[in-house]
Amino acid sequence: MRYKINKILQEDGAESFPLTSDIKNRLNDIPVFTCRNQDDFPVDETDDMDKQTLRLIPFRGEFLKPCPGTNNYICCGYMILNIGTNCPLNCSYCILQAYFNKPSLRIFVNLEDELSKVATSIDKSPGKIFRIGTGEFTDSLALDDIHKFSDLITDFISTRKNTVIEYKTKTTEIKRLLNYKTRERVIVSWSLNSPYIATHEEHGAPSIEKRLIAAKACQDEGYITGFHFDPLITHDDWKEHYSETIDLMAKYLRPEKIIWISMGCMRFLPSLKKIILNRHPESIILNNEFVHGLDGKSRYFKPLRIEMYSFLGKLLKDWAGFDPGLYLCMESDEIWHKSLGWSPGNSEGLSNYLDNRVRLFWDTTLEKGE
Ligand code: SF4
Numbered sequence: 554m555r556y557k558i559n560k561i562l563q564e565d566g567a568e569s570f571p572l573t574s575d576i577k578n579r580l581n582d583i584p585v586f587t588c589r590n591q592d593d594f595p596v597d598e599t600d601d602m603d604k605q606t607l608r609l610i611p612f613r614g615e616f617l618k619p620c621p622g623t624n625n626y627i628c629c630g631y632m633i634l635n636i637g638t639n640c641p642l643n644c645s646y647c648i649l650q651a652y653f654n655k656p657s658l659r660i661f662v663n664l665e666d667e668l669s670k671v672a673t674s675i676d677k678s679p680g681k682i683f684r685i686g687t688g689e690f691t692d693s694l695a696l697d698d699i700h701k702f703s704d705l706i707t708d709f710i711s712t713r714k715n716t717v718i719e720y721k722t723k724t725t726e727i728k729r730l731l732n733y734k735t736r737e738r739v740i741v742s743w744s745l746n747s748p749y750i751a752t753h754e755e756h757g758a759p760s761i762e763k764r765l766i767a768a769k770a771c772q773d774e775g776y777i778t779g780f781h782f783d784p785l786i787t788h789d790d791w792k793e794h795y796s797e798t799i800d801l802m803a804k805y806l807r808p809e810k811i812i813w814i815s816m817g818c819m820r821f822l823p824s825l826k827k828i829i830l831n832r833h834p835e836s837i838i839l840n841n842e843f844v845h846g847l848d849g850k851s852r853y854f855k856p857l858r859i860e861m862y863s864f865l866g867k868l869l870k871d872w873a874g875f876d877p878g879l880y881l882c883m884e885s886d887e888i889w890h891k892s893l894g895w896s897p898g899n900s901e902g903l904s905n906y907l908d909n910r911v912r913l914f915w916d917t918t919l920e921k922g923e
Pocket residue numbers: 639640641642643644646647648649690691692723
C-alpha cells in the first residue's frame with residue numbers, strides 16, 4: 554500500500570542526489586515544488602502535520618547517533634540511523650506531534666553518501682556490536698515503497714559483520730524485504746498493542762492481526778523478528794484486550810524466531826498533552842493519573858506500571874515456554890525486579906544483555922547454516 558502523497562517539496566541542495574530523481578520518477582504524477590528550506594512553504598492548514606507532503610531534504614546533521622535515552626532510567630544502548638522524520642500514520646500518542654515546527658514527511662536524500670561515513674565509524678570498532686534502528690523518528694517501513702531505503706541498508710548490512718539493523722514498523726510493508734537475500738543481520742520488528750488501542754489510537758495503522766500475519770511471513774522467510782509493546786496503555790478491561798494480542802501471537806508466530814520483546818508504559822513530555830487534546834479529542838490515553846518522572850515525563854504510578862509489565866511478561870513467557878528476550882524501556886532497577894524478577898542493573902547491563910541476544914541468534918543461525 555502506498556500512502557497518499559499530494560505534493561513534493563524539494564529543498565535547496567536536494568537536486569544533486571540520485572535519490573531525489575529516483576523518488577520523483579517513482580511519483581511522477583505528483584507535483585514538485587522547489588523551496589529554500591523548511592520554512593519556505595506554508596503548511597496545509599487542513600492537515601496540521603502536513604502528512605501528505607513529502608519533503609526531500611539534504612540533511613546536515615549526524616546520521617548515526619545514540620538513542621537519547623535518559624540518565625535516570627535503564628536504557629538499551631541503541632543507535633539510531635536517521636533516515637527521515639515523521640510518518641503517514643497518525644497515532645494519538647506519537648511524540649513526533651510535538652515537532653510541529655518540522656511538519657511533513659521528510660526523507661533525507663543524502664543517505665547514500667552519508668552511509669559510507671557511518672560504515673567507516675562502525676568498521677573502526679570491529680569488536681563492538683552495533684544495534685541500529687531506523688524507527689525512532691519515523692516508521693521504518695511505511696515509506697519504503699517510495700524511498701526504497703531498504704535497498705541501501707541491505708547493501709550496507711551485508712558487509713558489516715558486527716551490526717544488526719532493526720526495522721520497527723506498524724505496517725505490513727514487507728514485500729520488498731522478502732525479495733532480499735541478506736537476512737541474517739536484519740531484525741524486522743512490530744510495534745504491538747491491544748487490538749482496542751490499535752483501533753482507537755493508532756489511526757491509519759493496520760490491525761494487530763494484519764501486523765502479525767506480516768511478521769509470520771518474515772519469520773517464514775528466515776528473518777529474525779522483534780516486538781515492542783510500547784506504549785502500554787491502561788484502558789477498560791486492558792488485561793483481556795492485551796491477552797487477545799498474545800492469543801494472536803500464538804496463532805501466527807514461532808517464539809524461537811523472536812530476538813526480543815520490549816515493554817514500555819505510556820509516558821510523555823508535558824508539551825505533548827495539549828497537542829493530544831487538540832488533535833485527538835476522542836483519545837482515552839490521558840484518562841488516567843500520571844506522576845512526574847525523574848526524566849521530566851509524565852508516567853503511570855509505579856504500582857500500575859509493575860502490574861502491567863508483570864501481567865504481560867507472564868503471558869508472553871507462558872506462551873513462549875521461555876523468556877523471549879523481555880526487556881523494559883526506560884525503567885528503574887526497582888521496576889525491573891518487581892516486574893520481571895531480575896534486573897540488568899544499569900544501562901550497560903541492559904546493553905550487554907541485548908548484545909548477547911544478538912550473539913545467541915547469530916550462533917543459532919550459523920549452526921543451522923541459514
Ligand atoms: S507509527 Fe510511530 S512514528 Fe508513525 S505516527 Fe505512530 S507513533 Fe508516530
